Amino acid sequence: MTVRNGDTVIFGTPPVIHTWAAAGGKKEAEGPLADAFDLLFPDTTCGSSKWEQAENILQQKCVERCLKKANLDPDQIDLTFAGDLQAQCTASNYTMRVLGSPYAGLYGACSTMAEGLSLAACFAAAGYGQQVLAFTSSHFCAAERQFRTPLDYGGKRPPTAQWTATAAGACLLSPEGQGVTVHSVTFGRVQDYDVHDINNMGAAMMPAAVSTLMHHFDDTGTVPADYDAVFTGDLGEVGSGLLYRQMRAEGYDLSNHLDCGCLLYDVGNQHVQAGGSGAGCSAAVLCTFVLPRLADGRWKRVLFLSTGALMSQTTYLQGESIPGIAHAVELRAQEG
Template identity: 45%
Template sequence: MNLKRVGNQTVVFAKPPVILSSYSVVGPKEGQGPLGKTFDKVWEDELNGEKSWEVAESKMLQEAMNGAINQASVPKEQIDFMLAGDLLNQIISSNFAARQMALPFIGLYGACSTMALGIAVGSMLIDGGFAQKVLVGVSSHHDTAERQYRLPTEQGAQRAMSAQWTVTGAGSVLLGSDGAGPRVTSATIGRVIDFAVKDVNNMGAAMAPAVADTILNHFNDRQLRPVDYNLIASGDLGAVGLALACELLKQSGMDMGTNFTDCGVMIYDESQDTHSGASGCGCSSVVLAGDILQRIKAGELKRVMLVGSGALHSPTSALQGESIPGIGHAVVIEG
């Protein structure tokens, strides 16, 4: 058997899948940020006419996925699988969206790493000959995440400076076996790493070791270095986690240079009072579907690595005093 796996954790695609289209939908706060003009649609408010934040999030995910389908001008019947995930219990946003999309559905949970995980799994399905077109979508919503993971917003509790602001957004990409567009050339599947961080208001610290581990394994597997990439974007460590990941990589002998940044740092600016930056499944998905893919298509970026980062905790595990395991999944996209 001709294995496509290289080294410890990386797969290299023999026929790299193509990103045929992408679509992003965000809330008003995200639309006011530095990347506002790169998003396809900006909602005027967090509910968008729906009866609850949870219903609004599921509708946002549907809107992003239908947007990607329409952008590619591909009949829905030609899509072999829909891969989706979100932050809510039992990934209800994705499940309810799948109910409306009526496509063969694979639900994924990687917390904030779900977009990178979805692209990796979708690309494996295509390169493995199991599908020709795969729709990938993820979502998060600031208010649904606050209700589930933290305090009721009505309490007006003060947020820690290390805390991140969950993005209200949904991003989607349509992958194809052929066609025109950026190509997904490889993927590095991460390991769960736990440095015993228990502070749910400092998820960047919990995720940084896993991101650093995935980056190191990717470079070792591929025999490459940071200078071989125009952009390496984690998603989403925030400012605190990004600094920690850089320090961990430096201690391992890896100087990341100036091309390493974080989607959670990119999407907001200091005037928006998000403290350490952004988090949420929607963060890396809308930054990828908007800014990053637009820059690849414009020829500004030739080779990009997106390292999705996830904090794999739950309200129950946090209340029981468990530490926060982290995960990092990487995909490489080339123009």
């Protein structure tokens, strides 16, 4: 029987991620995970004349590839949970305009993949749908224009800044079947430690990651060593270092921690400053790195957590601090 313990939903019959896909752009094609992508575009325009439309194309192609793997048509999807970084989630809205299946739009900033995956798992586990889709994306140029400054401005990026991924990831879930199982999900609480630096998202999001991890471990009676790996979604090198030190101060050893923002790119050679970020960052790493290793049995149990900074350019310019959120998903290889 599915139970709620604290902030965590623990599934009696775990739903299954049976199909997934990832798409990326030029920077991702030059990174260490390039060979694992289902689709890579040779440039960030994706054949469009507008950055925002390019992200929409990136999403559509990713979702099409995911549905093709499952041999499903869009009208066979019972519900889609999706969102992105564009104002009012317009990239996802326009993708769903084409797909036409039932749709629940989300905004969790860079935490959207874990949020969507968590909600899709709950929906499937409850028996409300046989095919539930979760996807998200981000685009470097569209995000820079919206949240910081247009690229034409030529502003210098400090070492703490991160590179917004031009990437998308999509997952299809069902109540049962073959694939990677979702055993529990932990919904996060907003944390604000008074960080104001728009070029240091790792520091802004780290407290939310600590909060969700501690709630998850307490709710499930587990410790980090119970997992093959504990993933965070795009804290980057700065945030990851802060996370490790803070968790150690709380009595947890996170020596098996990996960060999606540090995996998507070659941080030392690709000029991405502190690493990758964006809603598409953790989504792409989930679909190119995490799920394949669970599917083939290299890993048995993983905790996947995406983090998001819940700010806008307006709130930043008004002097507001940057609150963060993080959601966690426990994934396991299917027994047998």
